[in-house]
Amino acid sequence: MSKIVLHLYIAGHTPRAERAINTLRQMLEHDLAGYECELTIIDVLADPQQAEDQKILATPTLIKSSPPPYRRIIGDLSSVADLLNVLNLPPKTGSSMINKE
């Protein structure tokens, strides 16, 4: 499988955003550790143009741009199992993660 590329859009460091970040880190470090992963966190308050370019309508929004199929998820990102299911990513342990903010 090609590198997993994720973009998380948040609106400031709210408890919701923190919960989403923690869930994603846990998912990447444990459940998807066997893949090469890249997670980028974008704060739309700090970078509104990027949100507009990507037509982000609500936060938190998680976008999986690779591997296909493209997925965009909105809402409660606190369940790893639900995320893996919607992202269509089978768990695999034991590799590295690139984290960008």
Place this chain on the structure above:
Amino acid sequence: MKRSNPGIITRCVGKHGPTRRIIIEPPTRSTAEENLRAIVSHDADGAIIVDNSGVVRFLNSAAERLLDRHGAELHGQVFGFPLVVGERAEVEVLRPNGEFAVAEMRVVSIVWEGQDALLITLRDVTFERQAETALREAEEFSITILNSLTNEIVVLDEQGKIVAVNEAWLRFGRENGITDLAAISVGADYFAACAVDKTLTGGIDVLQGLRDVLAGNKEEFSCEYELPTSAGTRWFALRAVPLRGKRRGIVISHTDITEQRRAAQLAAEAEMLREQVRQMERELTNVDALSRPEDTARSRLSSLRQRLPEVFEYALHRYGSLLDEALQSRIHRTQLPSRALRELGEFLGSGWATPRDLIDIHLQAIRQRSAQSPPKKLQAYVEEGRLLLLELMGHLASFYRSLAIGELASRPPEQ
């Protein structure tokens, strides 16, 4: 009877008789969708219908207002697959002007235009969340004010239950051995605690005072109480005033006044000792007056301080040392060597010192020590000094007596 409305009644058989029968048939798919569209279109909450890829298939006018965007602009755009854990999730809805609203999101699976889809309902809860935030901040501000106070503060409701406390109060509880802080925290019954235990509450006597303030019979109640602690007895001032506001209750502050109490006690003791010193001065002055020689002799003999200042200073120094030694002897219960005192008496006698000079030296030595000594030590100086002075006068008298005897013996018989 037939109804074309979404509904449900399609035929009615037996129009007028008791055998009337209504047949209900399930609506067709298109009718159900029309119904849904009608409901969703007029819903006060924002409604967005997305397919399984999260692409917008429909949105109502409330959703347009919430997002501040036209429906045509969003139709066919990817909104996203909605994830809800439990019944609802909260999201921030972003607007083109950079502002955002907080919305409560619910999701229901539906069939839309013949395909599986998701109905996303967005209820604008921005005002509620802002109000909650403002309330939380106001409460935090109030708690910060309470915690900034060094006094121990407890706020009671009208039943005597604790509704707020500050950090100082909890710290005070910990320092005084209360391990179950719940017993003195929010929710605990302060009145009940007053009735059974004096610790931290002021005790049962306080109870009536607090009830009077709560009932409006008193504007304020205050008292002082003592509390035995591992570090000794401590004193506290309790002050209770009514809670000013819609809610009835009392605000109680406990202030540690131990230091003020001790300072007042020390000041009173010091004043008492000063009075003792003054009394002793008066007594000794009287003794001095009684022991004065005749007016003629007195006119010839001025005070030792004036005649022989160096002798006076030396005697003062020696007497002060002996006074300190006397105090040490008292503490360690040892005998004060009287030889040194006798030598001082003889030294003073050689300078023709009078009892008045001895009193002068004694008072000067006590005065010097009163400025530097705590009350208890000063009291000990006064007590020891009296004995020392009497003994010194005895030595001076013995010296003059032996001198007189020697003089008489050396006189020729005819005199």
